[in-house]
Amino acid sequence: MADVVQFKLERMLNELEDLERRGLFSRGEIAEIVKKRRKFEYRLKRPSPLKQDFLAYIEYEKQLDALRRLRKKSVLRKSGGKKSKKSVSDYAGVSRILDIYRLATNRFKGDIQLWFQYLEYCRARGHGRMKKALAQLVRFHPKVPGVWIYAAAWEFDSNLNVAAARALMQNGLRACPTSEDLWVEYLRMELTYLNKLKARKVALGEDEGDLARDHRKADEKQWRDENKELFMALNESGDADKRSDLQDGECEGKLDVFGEHGLNILQTVYSGAVEAIPTCFSVRTRFLEILEATDLAHSEDMRKKILEDMKRDFSKDPLYWDWLARVEIADLEGINAKQFSKAVQVYEEGMTFVPSAVMVELYVKFLMDAICDEDRGGEAAVHFKSHGHTTELVSHLQMVYEKAESLGCITEDLACEHVSLLLQLGKLDEAKLLIEKLCSGKFSEAVRLWTLRLSIEMRCIQNKSLSPSKVDLLYILELLRSILMKVRVSEAENLWVMGLKYFANQRQYFDKLVETSLLLLAKDGGSDSGFSLSSTIVNYILQRDGVESAREMYKRFLALPHPGLAMYRNCIELELNLASTGEKTGLPKARKLYESALATYDQDASLWQDYHSMEVKMGTSETAAAVHWRARKALKNNISLLPSATS
Incomplete structure (x- = not known):
């Protein structure tokens, strides 16, 4: 070496x-x-x-x-600026x-990023090794579409070898026939080359214009045609008009040669892409974008053909209808009522073809975008000028929700959005009736919807009187218990927190809710991590009634078959906080809790670490060493997780 x-x-x-x-x-x-x-x-x-x-x-x-x-x-x-030989x-x-x-x-060899760094350096230096490096990269990674695109782009733009670029793209399409980017970039390359030929003819004075569609030029030409008398010269004769028309006809004939050729290229590439990836929706939309950006012969007929093919192949896809509706309005800013009605008709047709929840969600999102959007300042900006249009849109949105419910394709998210819309409109009674209907039917176990229902019921009671009556409290309690008995504790975190907070100062009803929790925790068991219902209840009682009541309560929870590690940790933290304030029984109780937890979770290394750290800080060296020895004995495969005995 x-x-x-x-x-x-x-x-x-x-x-x-x-x-x-x-x-x-x-x-x-x-x-x-x-x-x-x-x-x-x-x-x-x-x-x-x-x-x-x-x-x-x-x-x-x-x-x-x-x-x-x-x-x-x-x-x-x-x-002095005198150059020397290299x-x-x-x-x-x-x-x-x-x-x-x-x-x-x-x-x-398999590091694509390293290969591209190599190629970029060769390209920046204009070194002759670029061609050889590209050949090696293509040989090692023939199934990566980006490799073929990069190689063809270099041949086309830097090496100015169109034939080599075309051959690379065609070989890439044979190796990766299902690559959307390859098909699109191949079409772009061919049309770009055709546009360069067109520009060359223009530079030689044999033609005019290019293949890029200029909407401003078309509008200007239309305006000039409508007001051509303003531009007519006084000494202009009829023969001059005929000569001008003849020249224009010849130019259009020359332009059609390139337009026809470009259309043939588009048709060929489009047919190949559809045959290779018939289920790819985005490749067809990208072809349409390219078609609209270029000025090809019979482009409108080609556009209709692509749209017909898309409707035939993707009429059961909600994304197709969403795209088609948004094509009617390229931008939500400043749309008029006619454009919007066309888009709505498309969505309605899509609802008949695809009566699904995804279709409804896309429809709702479109309407919400039309109603309001957040501007840069974060405030709602209504795109329609008059308030009447906005009201009409909101009522139409409500009709969409109702139609989705009648078709049976409403989801929990859509149901919550529908109720929230009614609340935003100030229709509290309608929202209450709707959510009662939903919770008693298809969504009898939907936690989010029940949470929303309880918040509405609480708001109605609050609007009726500042202090709820016993009948109202009992109604809320029974309503809450009816859903809590149907779902697991881990899924109903928001419901439990809402109920405990609402009844925190109502001891009688709070105790009934605690009894319900004991029943459910005995059946489902406590949580080892995340939300712990028993810990939440103990914390509420600690704040309201003090330490002794909290200790009595956590003893009841720990007596259950599987109280959960999170409950043990919460109780240990409670006792350690008391011990740090000088409470003498805090440390012995914390040791008992650790021993109880380790009886079930003796393979939890973090629990042993916490126990050892507690003894190091609050106990003696003998108790810390004893815990460390027991932990090493219990954790034979996880000894590396333990701290040293002297730490």
Whole structure:
């Protein structure tokens, strides 16, 4: 290994002597360069060099070459601008960087990012190795569409070889026929080349215009035609008009040659893409965007054909109808009523073809975007100028929710949105009737909807009187218990928190809710992590009734079959907080809780760590050592997780 490194360093001798002779680096700096390069070369000659070793060497050489170029410019200025011939040091740095990239890509052939760094450096330097590197990349990664696109783009834009670029794209389509990007970029390349041919004809004076569609020019031409008498010269004759019309006809004929050819290309590529990926919806929308951006012959007929094919193949896809409706209004800003009615008709047709929840969600989102959108300042900005239009949209949105309910394709999210809309409109009674109907039917176990229903019931009671009556409290309690008995404790966190907060100062009803929790926790068990109902109840009682009541309560929960690790941790924290304030029974109770928890969770390393940390801080060295010894005995496979006995 040392002989190889020494041989490589000796081959750098001419370069280093040239750098010193030209005054770019001093002898001491050259010695430092040799030292750094020797270190990097030894790293690369290891049995298993890392990718970072190659990248660090490349970065060092790039910085060194940049410094060389700066000093060369400085020397050139001092010599009065007299240029000297290029020597070996002008080429050696780039050549060495390319060699390191070549070694790196040979070592890490599967690293696409490294390959592209290599190619970008070759392209930036305009080095001839670019073509060879591209060929290697295509050979190693033929199934990566981006590789073919990059190679074709370089041939087309930099190497100016259209035939090679076309061959690369066609080979890429054979290797990756299902790549959407390849089909789209191939079409762009062909149309771009056709536009360049058109521009060449224009530069030679044989034609005019280009294939890019200019809507401003079309509008200006229409205005001029409508007001052509304003532009008519006084000495203009009928023969001049005929000659002008003849010239325009000839230009249109010439333009049609390119337009027809472009249309043929689009038809061919479109047919191939549809055959290769018939289920890809986005590729057809991208073809339509390209078609609308170019001025091709019979483009309207081609557009109709693509739209008909899309309707035939994707009429059961909600995304198709959403896209088609939004095509009617390219931008929600400033749309008129006619455009909006067309979009609504599309959504209504989509609802008949695809009566699904996804279709309803897209329809609702469209209407919400039309009603209001958040501007940059964060305030709602109504796009319709009059308040009447907004009211009409809101009523239409409500009709969509009702239609979704009648079709049976409403989801819990849509139901919550419908109720929330009624609440925003101030229709509290309607919202209450609707949510009662939903909760008693399809969504009898929908927690989010029940949470919303309880909040509405509480609001109605509050509106009726500031202090709820016993009948109202009992009604809320029974309503809450009816849903809590149907779902698991872990799924009803918001319901439990809402109920406990509402009845926190109503001891009689709070105790009934606690009894319900004991019954459910005995059946489902407590939580080991996340939301812990028993811990929440203990904390409420601690704040309201004090420590002794909280201890009595957590003893009842710990007596259940599976109280859960989260409950143990909460009780331990409670006792440790009391012990830190000087309460003498806090530490012994915390030890008992740890022992009870370890009886079930003896393989939990974090529990042993917490127990050991407590003994180190509050206990004695003997108790801490005893806990550490027990933990090592229990955790045979997780000893590394434990702290040392002396920590």
